[in-house]
Amino acid sequence: MKKVQWGGRWLLLLLTIWGALALSAQSASDTTFLSTLGELREADYSAKSAIVDRLSQGGHPSLRAVLTALMSGRLYFRNSDQQIFLVKSADSDPLQLIDPLTLKDAGSAPADSLTNIGTNNSLRRVLRTTVARFALSSAVAADRLQAVRDIMASPDDETTAILRERSGVETNASVKKEIATGLALAALTSPDSKTRLDAIATLSHSVSQDVRNQLASLIEAEKDEKVKRAAITAVEAIDRSRGFFSGIETLFFGLSLGSVLVLIAIGLAITFGVVGVINMAHGELMMLGAYTTYVVQMAMPGHIGISILVAIPAAFVVAGLTGVLMERTIIRFLYGRPLETLLATFGVSLILQQSVRSIFSALNRSVVTPEWMSGSLRVNDALAITYNRLYIVIFTLVVFAVSMLVLKRTRLGLEIRAVSQNRAMAKAMGIRTEWVDAMTFGLGSGIAGVAGVALSQLTNVGPNLGQSYIIDSFMVVVFGGVGNLWGALIGGASMGIVNKLLEPYAGAVLAKIFVLVALILFIQTRPRGLFPPAGRAAEDK
Amino acid sequence: MRRSKTFTAASLLVAGSLASTIAMAQDTIKVGVLHSLSGTMAISETTLKDSILMMIDAQNKKGGLLGKKLQPVVVDPASNWPLFAEKAAQLLEKDKVAVVFGCWTSVSRKSVLPVFEKDNGLLFYPVQYEGEESSKNVIYTGAAPNQQAIPAVDYLMKELKVKRWVLEGTDYVYPRTTNKILEAYLISKGVAPADISINYTPFGNSDWQTRVSAIKKFGSAGKKTAVVSTINGDANVPFYKELGNQKISAEDIPVVAFSVGEEELSGLDTKPLLGHLAAWNYFESISTPANKAFIDEWHTFIKNPKRTTNDPMEAHYIGFNLWVKAVEKAKSTDVNKVLAALPGLETPNLTGGMAKVLPNHHITKPVYIGEVKANGQFNVVWKSTGTVPGDAWSDFLPGSKDIEADWVTLNCGNYNKVTKKCSGQNYK
Numbered sequence: 014m015k016k017v018q019w020g021g022r023w024l025l026l027l028l029t030i031w032g033a034l035a036l037s038a039q040s041a042s043d044t045t046f047l048s049t050l051g052e053l054r055e056a057d058y059s060a061k062s063a064i065v066d067r068l069s070q071g072g073h074p075s076l077r078a079v080l081t082a083l084m085s086g087r088l089y090f091r092n093s094d095q096q097i098f099l100v101k102s103a104d105s106d107p108l109q110l111i112d113p114l115t116l117k118d119a120g121s122a123p124a125d126s127l128t129n130i131g132t133n134n135s136l137r138r139v140l141r142t143t144v145a146r147f148a149l150s151s152a153v154a155a156d157r158l159q160a161v162r163d164i165m166a167s168p169d170d171e172t173t174a175i176l177r178e179r180s181g182v183e184t185n186a187s188v189k190k191e192i193a194t195g196l197a198l199a200a201l202t203s204p205d206s207k208t209r210l211d212a213i214a215t216l217s218h219s220v221s222q223d224v225r226n227q228l229a230s231l232i233e234a235e236k237d238e239k240v241k242r243a244a245i246t247a248v249e250a251i252d253r254s255r256g257f258f259s260g261i262e263t264l265f266f267g268l269s270l271g272s273v274l275v276l277i278a279i280g281l282a283i284t285f286g287v288v289g290v291i292n293m294a295h296g297e298l299m300m301l302g303a304y305t306t307y308v309v310q311m312a313m314p315g316h317i318g319i320s321i322l323v324a325i326p327a328a329f330v331v332a333g334l335t336g337v338l339m340e341r342t343i344i345r346f347l348y349g350r351p352l353e354t355l356l357a358t359f360g361v362s363l364i365l366q367q368s369v370r371s372i373f374s375a376l377n378r379s380v381v382t383p384e385w386m387s388g389s390l391r392v393n394d395a396l397a398i399t400y401n402r403l404y405i406v407i408f409t410l411v412v413f414a415v416s417m418l419v420l421k422r423t424r425l426g427l428e429i430r431a432v433s434q435n436r437a438m439a440k441a442m443g444i445r446t447e448w449v450d451a452m453t454f455g456l457g458s459g460i461a462g463v464a465g466v467a468l469s470q471l472t473n474v475g476p477n478l479g480q481s482y483i484i485d486s487f488m489v490v491v492f493g494g495v496g497n498l499w500g501a502l503i504g505g506a507s508m509g510i511v512n513k514l515l516e517p518y519a520g521a522v523l524a525k526i527f528v529l530v531a532l533i534l535f536i537q538t539r540p541r542g543l544f545p546p547a548g549r550a551a552e553d554k
Numbered sequence: 555m556r557r558s559k560t561f562t563a564a565s566l567l568v569a570g571s572l573a574s575t576i577a578m579a580q581d582t583i584k585v586g587v588l589h590s591l592s593g594t595m596a597i598s599e600t601t602l603k604d605s606i607l608m609m610i611d612a613q614n615k616k617g618g619l620l621g622k623k624l625q626p627v628v629v630d631p632a633s634n635w636p637l638f639a640e641k642a643a644q645l646l647e648k649d650k651v652a653v654v655f656g657c658w659t660s661v662s663r664k665s666v667l668p669v670f671e672k673d674n675g676l677l678f679y680p681v682q683y684e685g686e687e688s689s690k691n692v693i694y695t696g697a698a699p700n701q702q703a704i705p706a707v708d709y710l711m712k713e714l715k716v717k718r719w720v721l722e723g724t725d726y727v728y729p730r731t732t733n734k735i736l737e738a739y740l741i742s743k744g745v746a747p748a749d750i751s752i753n754y755t756p757f758g759n760s761d762w763q764t765r766v767s768a769i770k771k772f773g774s775a776g777k778k779t780a781v782v783s784t785i786n787g788d789a790n791v792p793f794y795k796e797l798g799n800q801k802i803s804a805e806d807i808p809v810v811a812f813s814v815g816e817e818e819l820s821g822l823d824t825k826p827l828l829g830h831l832a833a834w835n836y837f838e839s840i841s842t843p844a845n846k847a848f849i850d851e852w853h854t855f856i857k858n859p860k861r862t863t864n865d866p867m868e869a870h871y872i873g874f875n876l877w878v879k880a881v882e883k884a885k886s887t888d889v890n891k892v893l894a895a896l897p898g899l900e901t902p903n904l905t906g907g908m909a910k911v912l913p914n915h916h917i918t919k920p921v922y923i924g925e926v927k928a929n930g931q932f933n934v935v936w937k938s939t940g941t942v943p944g945d946a947w948s949d950f951l952p953g954s955k956d957i958e959a960d961w962v963t964l965n966c967g968n969y970n971k972v973t974k975k976c977s978g979q980n981y982k
């Protein structure tokens with residue numbers, strides 16, 4: 014392969030190639046490149062893989078761009094004259110064409126006048142390793158790191174040589190470390206026992222499962238006692254640190270499951286605690302929030318990243334207004350009659366579900382996850398934290414803090430607390446209790462809507478969204494203590510963690526049953542939950 | 555037979571839009587449609603109701619059947635399994651329909667089975683299922699396990715050289731039976747039990763963090779690993795999202811799904827699914843003149859050019875055409891005569907080849923394996939040579955490998971070849 018110093022950025026690449034081309038006009042290598050590329054049109058997947066090999070051996074200035082395009086589904090041919098083009102983005106129509114030789118803009122064409130050159134999983138695997146070799150000399154350290162990992166996924170003599178060459182010039186510490194691991198893995202098969210020992214010493218600091226597996230298979234085959242003992246110690250060390258990180262991982266899983274429950278339970282705790290209404294339509298208010306996210310995303314195509322942020326206040330308003338409407342038209346006539354409110358709100362939940370079915374159809378709607386919420390934060394080889402869950406944990410804490418602030422620091426909060434402690438006295442002091450009831454219900458419902466925005470990032474946005482979460486969040490409210498925000502927080506987090514601690518041993522189904530049974534037993538001994546309402550207010554609840 | 559005004563209020567409500575087509579009862583043949591239009595299954599079943607209505611409409615435009623118009627009787631069992639039996643009884647006993655197209659979940663089929671057998675009705679069941687059943691009164695136009703699950707596993711084993719298997723399913727009858735068959739099959743192919751991991755999660759499971767992390771660990775043992783997913787509908791989106799977020803790509807650990815089709819993909823963000831696999835007997839993306847005509851007809855009928863077609867719709871298309879042919883051959887809509895006419899009948903598939911009714915009341919089907927593309931369609935990467943005959947009783951389960959279903963010569967759906975007895979689990 015030709016060694017060319019690539020700029021990481023498109024512009025640089027374009028300039029370099031333009032310069033190169035200006036010197037030598039359409040050369041013989043261009044013709045071979047184009048004709049080999051042309052074979053991709055007709056070939057089946059295994060033949061395509063062979064063509065990719067031939068292309069990369071031939072080497073051509075625009076090889077990297079072409080292979081990257083093929084890997085990401087951006088390589089097309091024109092139906093009319095069979096000519097091959099790269100496109101800027103496969104999603105747009107018309108497609109913005111790029112010439113495969115010069116990598117310059119070649120105008121645009123409607124999407125149905127071109128045919129995509131398809132890839133399958135095994136072909137993309139081949140491409141990933143091939144493209145990774147280019148990325149090894151990228152200017153961005155993160156790209157180089159990923160490239161080293163991709164190359165190590167399918168190691169052979171050639172990749173070892175490439176890595177060794179790179180390690181000589183690499184400056185970034187973490188890339189260097191990754192390369193050292195890769196070279197050490199290759200050295201495990203060396204005939205020299207000293208080399209193997211050194212390699213094991215390097216590898217014993219790793220926490221990667223791959224390294225562990227390779228060492229474990231070395232132990233089975235190893236003849237040299239000293240090397241064998243070193244490998245056993247190294248495997249034990251890796252297992253220890255992996256165990257530690259997997260403990261942290263489980264804890265995070267629990268927290269993130271708990272945070273979803275808390276997010277739902279906060280709204281429920283406010284309406285349940287203050288107005289004393291068991292709102293069976295709470296789940297459907299979340300569903301409204303999720304559908305608001307969908308509508309906002311439809312309304313601002315091209316701004317997926319911001320749309321989620323816009324959706325938060327929008328969902329609060331939509332769900333909050335629905336809540337106020339429910340309170341004003343139905344619930345206020347039913348105060349003090351818990352059974353009737355239960356049935357009435359259940360009825361409302363069915364109405365909301367069916368109206369969503371009529372408006373948006375029974376099919377689920379697709380809410381796109383913005384780029385900044387997908388993927389995971391890689392701490393090390395053994396621990397990665399997914400961004401969407403991380404953001405939801407943070408979001409829950411923010412919503413919790415804001416709700417707390419509203420209840421403790423605002424006039425509305427003061428009135429809500431006054432009404433919940435003693436309705437008659439509050440009324441005598443001149444508080445418009447009816448207005449407070451409506452506002453409280455609106456606040457609780459609005460928070461449900463906000464929870465719906467978060468859920469739209471985790472699960473289906475469909476008419477049944479609310480039902481699947483409502484039971485769990487009722488459990489959290491009962492466990493935490495009715496109407497207590499701190500109870501909802503502690504209750505939700507601990508239920509999430511217990512659930513996740515049990516799941517690896519008992520399975521998801523049994524873990525849920527265990528949690529439910531434990532909750533029943535807990536309620537038997539402490540019927541008022543973790544944080545029972547205290548003082549005189551408790552008496553008449 | 556009674557006139558239309560004596561219909562119950564309930565059936566009028568659902569069939570309201572069709573009231574105008576209701577004519578004198580003796581001039582029509584009634585066709586029952588038993589699909590949930592509300593509740594959790596409405597998402598999948600509403601489409602099937604619409605596609606049957608479309609085909610009835612087209613048949614009536616061609617002049618009907620035996621000189622009579624077809625008249626749909628649509629009922630809504632509301633995703634409620636006992637209600638399926640009640641509505642089936644209503645269709646057969648009160649409306650006296652000639653045939654019923656319906657059911658999706660296995661539990662709904664099991665629920666209506668006794669009704670169809672007691673009243674001697676005829677049901678066309680259009681969904682891929684776990685097998686281990688053959689009723690005199692049911693024609694299974696969906697895939698049996700040997701027409702979907704086994705070929706998919708074969709593909710992974712031969713083409714992708716998969717050595718380690720995760721069988722991930724939702725906790726109910728279809729995944730449990732299918733996984734039992736697959737486990738027996740894999741072990742018969744020399745896979746060590748330690749290389750198979752089987753797990754079940756509840757319906758609508760939305761927190762996949764622990765499971766996906768476990769799959770990742772299971773898959774990093776240095777052997778090529780694949781996930782065979784029988785995860786049901788709604789739980790799929792969070793599952794694939796979690797796979798994407800934990801950076802498990804289809805190139806590393808491919809997931810092959812048996813219940814994710816075009817319709818399900820239209821409701822979700824396909825980014826995390828790219829390259830993952832699905833095994834079906836029909837894909838909308840397969841380009842044949844028949845399929846193109848069907849898709850165009852569907853878009854015109856539903857008045858939405860973006861609606862997708864899917865595998866169970868094709869199964870209904872095949873089932874409807876088979877029934878029409880059988881009625882024409884028998885010159886009657888009498889269930890016994892139609893049932894006698896059905897075995898051996900053939901009708902073209904939308905994607906090529908012929909669907910033939912076998913004596914065991916299953917049909918022959920081609921098998922396709924597709925990779926998910928960014929536009930929510932499938933890129934076919936493998937297809938069976940010719941069609942595969944549906945096998946009612948799996949050859950890989952010790953309890954059912956000696957059992958045979960044959961309604962032509964043996965007149966039995968559960969005949970034990972060793973003891974030479976017809977035990978008739980469903981039909982006596």
